[in-house]
Amino acid sequence: MGPLGAMIANLTKAVQAKQEEIGELEQQWLKEQNELVRQMNERDSLTKTVERLRKQLTILAQKKLRMD
Numbered sequence: 001m002g003p004l005g006a007m008i009a010n011l012t013k014a015v016q017a018k019q020e021e022i023g024e025l026e027q028q029w030l031k032e033q034n035e036l037v038r039q040m041n042e043r044d045s046l047t048k049t050v051e052r053l054r055k056q057l058t059i060l061a062q063k064k065l066r067m068d
Helices: 003-067
Strands: none
Touching: none
């Protein structure tokens, strides 16, 4: 194999290595996207809980004022 053949072989290896790296990075990106969605859903749930508790606190405070 001449120098051109060696260059082609090296470039082919480099391309394959980059393709593997891209695949790994895509998998990592998908995992992180899933985690982001999970955390956003959790945040939304917590926000709803906080809103419900605030309303409940307001109602209880108003009841207490009426009793005083």
